[in-house]
Amino acid sequence: MEPTAPQGLxxxxxxxxxxxxxxxxxxxxSDIAVHGSRAAGAATAGSDIDIAIRxxxxxxxxxxxxxxxxxxxxxxxERTKQGAxxxxxxxxxxxxxxxxGKSLQRELGIDVDISVIRIGGPMDRxxxxxxx
Amino acid sequence: xxxxxxxxxxxxxxxxxxxxxxxxxLVAHAASGHLDVTGVVSPELEVTIKGNGxxxxxxxxxxxxxxTYRYYAEVEPTPQASREVYVAAxxxxxxxxxxRGIPAVAACDFEDELPEHGGRDRVPASLDSDGHNSxxxxxxxxxxxxxx
Numbered sequence: 304m305e306p307t308a309p310q311g312l313x314x315x316x317x318x319x320x321x322x323x324x325x326x327x328x329x330x331x332x333s334d335i336a337v338h339g340s341r342a343a344g345a346a347t348a349g350s351d352i353d354i355a356i357r358x359x360x361x362x363x364x365x366x367x368x369x370x371x372x373x374x375x376x377x378x379x380x381e382r383t384k385q386g387a388x389x390x391x392x393x394x395x396x397x398x399x400x401x402x403x404g405k406s407l408q409r410e411l412g413i414d415v416d417i418s419v420i421r422i423g424g425p426m427d428r429x430x431x432x433x434x435x
Numbered sequence: 436x437x438x439x440x441x442x443x444x445x446x447x448x449x450x451x452x453x454x455x456x457x458x459x460x461l462v463a464h465a466a467s468g469h470l471d472v473t474g475v476v477s478p479e480l481e482v483t484i485k486g487n488g489x490x491x492x493x494x495x496x497x498x499x500x501x502x503t504y505r506y507y508a509e510v511e512p513t514p515q516a517s518r519e520v521y522v523a524a525x526x527x528x529x530x531x532x533x534x535r536g537i538p539a540v541a542a543c544d545f546e547d548e549l550p551e552h553g554g555r556d557r558v559p560a561s562l563d564s565d566g567h568n569s570x571x572x573x574x575x576x577x578x579x580x581x582x583x
Contacts, residue, residue, distance in 0.1 A: 330436060330437055330438070331437065351485075351486075365437070366437055369437040369439070369440075370437065370440050371440070372440065374544075375546070375547070377555075378542070378546050378547075378552075378555065379448075379501065379540050379541060379542035379543075379546055379552075379553055379554075379555040380542040380543060380544065380546065382495075382496070382498060382499040382501075382502070382542070382555070383446065383489070383499075383502065383542040385496070385499065386489050386492070386495055386499055386502040387489070389492065389493050389495075390489060390492035390493065392488060392489070392492070394446075394487075394488050394489065394507060395485075395509065396444065396446050396483075396507070396509035397440070397444075397446065399438060399440060399441060399444070401444075401483055401509045401511065404473075404483070405473040405474070405483060408472065408473050409472055409473065414473075414485065416485065416488070418488060425492060425493065426488075426491070426492065
C-alpha cells in the first residue's frame with residue numbers, strides 16, 4: 304500500500320503542508336513532492352522535510368535567471384548561480400522561501416527545506432511523495 | 436510569475452566543524468543575537484542556519500569551494516533595520532567568524548560593501564592537529580580538502 308503521508312507527518316499535517324507550499328511556491332511549478340529521508344522512510348528525529356519543486360530544464364533556467372539576475376562578475380553570488388546551474392538545484396533562500404520554511408517549522412516543529420530541482424539533473428533523486 | 440529577488444537577502448556559506456546546534460549558538464554569539472525556534476535573531480539580522488544542499492553535488496570550480504561548506508545561512512534584515520545598519524551587521528558577523536577561524540563567504544548583491552568583499556577572496560582556514568579550524572591562511576589553490 305502506498306504511503307499517504309511522509310514519515311513522521313500525520314495526514315492532516317501533510318494536507319496543511321501541501322496547501323501552504325502550493326499557495327506560496329506554486330508560481331515555481333506544480334510538480335511538487337517530498338523527497339529525501341522522509342519520503343524514503345529513513346528519517347531520524349532531527350531530519351528535515353525536503354520538498355522538491357521539479358521543473359523542466361528550460362523552466363529551471365528561467366527561474367535561475369529571474370532569482371539571481373546578473374550578478375557582478377567574479378562575485379560569490381555569480382559563483383553560487385553557476386553552482387546552482389551545475390547542480391540543477393536552487394535552494395530555499397535564493398528562492399525567497401525562507402519565510403515559508405520558518406513558518407512551517409513553527410507549526411510542525413520540523414525544519415522544512417524547499418528547493419527547485421531540474422528534472423533529470425544530478426539532484427533529481429527519488430523516491431518522491433507528491434504533495435496533495 | 437516568479438517574484439524578483441529581495442536585494443537585501445544574503446546567503447552566507449559557513450564551514451564550521453561544529454554540530455548544527457553549536458554552530459547556531461556560535462552564529463548567535465557572533466551576531467550579538469539570540470536563538471529562537473528557527474534560527475538566530477539580533478536587532479539587525481534574522482539568520483536561519485541549515486545544511487548546505489549545494490555541498491552534495493559536483494566538485495566546484497576553483498574559487499567556488501565555499502559551495503561545499505557545511506552550512507548555508509539565510510540572512511535577512513529585521514523590520515526595523517536600515518540597509519546601512521543591516522549591511523554593517525553582516526560585516527561584523529563575518530569578521531567575528533573569521534577571527535574564530537571559521538571560513539564564511541557571503542553571496543549577495545552587496546558583497547563589495549562587506550569586509551574583504553564578503554570573504555570570497557579569503558583563503559580558507561586550515562585544520563589544526565586536533566581537527567579544529569585554525570585561522571592559519573594558505574593559498575586556495577593548495578587546498579584540495581574541505582576544512583573540517
